[in-house]
Amino acid sequence: MDALEQLMQSLNAIGGSEAVLADPATAHLVADGRAILSRRAVAGLEMEARETAEGISARVVVRQGVRLANPVHLCFGVLHEQGEQRIRMEVRIEKDAAASFVAHCLFPGAVKVLHAMDATVVVEEGAAMHYAETHFHGPHGGVEALPRAVVSVGRGGRYLSEFTLTSGRVGRLAIDYAVTAGKQAVTELTARVFGHGDDAIRITEKVVLAGEEARGLIKTRVAIENAATAEITGITEGNAAGARGHVDCMEIVRDQAVASAIPVVRVTNPLAKVTHEAAIGSVDKRQLETLMLHGLSPEEAVEVIVKGMLR
Numbered sequence: 001m002d003a004l005e006q007l008m009q010s011l012n013a014i015g016g017s018e019a020v021l022a023d024p025a026t027a028h029l030v031a032d033g034r035a036i037l038s039r040r041a042v043a044g045l046e047m048e049a050r051e052t053a054e055g056i057s058a059r060v061v062v063r064q065g066v067r068l069a070n071p072v073h074l075c076f077g078v079l080h081e082q083g084e085q086r087i088r089m090e091v092r093i094e095k096d097a098a099a100s101f102v103a104h105c106l107f108p109g110a111v112k113v114l115h116a117m118d119a120t121v122v123v124e125e126g127a128a129m130h131y132a133e134t135h136f137h138g139p140h141g142g143v144e145a146l147p148r149a150v151v152s153v154g155r156g157g158r159y160l161s162e163f164t165l166t167s168g169r170v171g172r173l174a175i176d177y178a179v180t181a182g183k184q185a186v187t188e189l190t191a192r193v194f195g196h197g198d199d200a201i202r203i204t205e206k207v208v209l210a211g212e213e214a215r216g217l218i219k220t221r222v223a224i225e226n227a228a229t230a231e232i233t234g235i236t237e238g239n240a241a242g243a244r245g246h247v248d249c250m251e252i253v254r255d256q257a258v259a260s261a262i263p264v265v266r267v268t269n270p271l272a273k274v275t276h277e278a279a280i281g282s283v284d285k286r287q288l289e290t291l292m293l294h295g296l297s298p299e300e301a302v303e304v305i306v307k308g309m310l311r
Helices: 003-013 018-022 285-293 298-310
Strands: 028-032 035-040 045-051 055-062 072-077 082-093 098-106 112-123 128-136 143-153 158-167 172-181 186-195 200-209 215-224 229-238 244-253 258-267 273-281
Touching: 003 018, 003 028, 003 035, 003 072, 003 098, 018 028, 028 045, 028 055, 035 045, 072 082, 082 098, 082 128, 112 128, 112 158, 143 158, 143 186, 158 172, 158 298, 172 186, 172 215, 186 200, 186 229, 186 298, 200 215, 200 244, 215 229, 215 258, 215 298, 229 244, 229 273, 244 258, 244 298, 258 273, 285 298
Parallel strands: 028 072, 055 082, 072 098, 082 112, 098 128, 112 143, 128 158, 143 172, 158 186, 172 200, 186 215, 200 229, 215 244, 229 258, 244 273
Antiparallel strands: 028 035, 045 055
């Protein structure tokens, strides 16, 4: 079995589909470590990708006015127990264009693997981008994942991002996202993570509402158990008239796990408004009792509640 087949086998195991690679109407980029295994561009989308000494360097442009019918599929991973993958990604969604991206990062047998993503994203005026990234780190907790993104959203643009790591061990995770939203732009950042063992989770997300009537939401859902730790920082700045932002963080803690939430709100314009809410605690007792009355064991009931929050 070659590397592409192995990576697709891991993708299928977590609910993805390798069929997208055979679809001529769907753009994709697949890489194992520092090797590009497969790629395809489609009309209206330009893709440049090359192998580097550290990993992969890629540039993706969706041309003005183009609205892609199918998501762009990205699949990055390291199949060996040890390795390093550093990805530099530039994405530009030109004026009035729209595209969605589905990214899978797969490390099924990782014992000591570094995965670093450094992305620069520009969503131009009236354009829209939806980015959904799902990680699978295997059972060993041997992945250090460092996703970083700097995003600029132009007037009337939309940028929605979802990060999910709820299968396998987390290992070490440090998310660092920063978004600047222009006039009437909308941005939403959502993260869902489930930590076990001695996993260490650190999420820092910042939204700067720089334009009038810009909108921003940071939504984080984290569950940790055993001796895992989580530190969540959500920062929103309201710097223009009519800007509205909200930070929403919820964490469930079990066993000896330790969680912290640091919501930071800053307003420099009297006509802007930013709010926040953070909740850290154990599983809701009433929900737990209700599920146990329906025949679930305490462990099964907790699992249902946690999965419901992370869904």
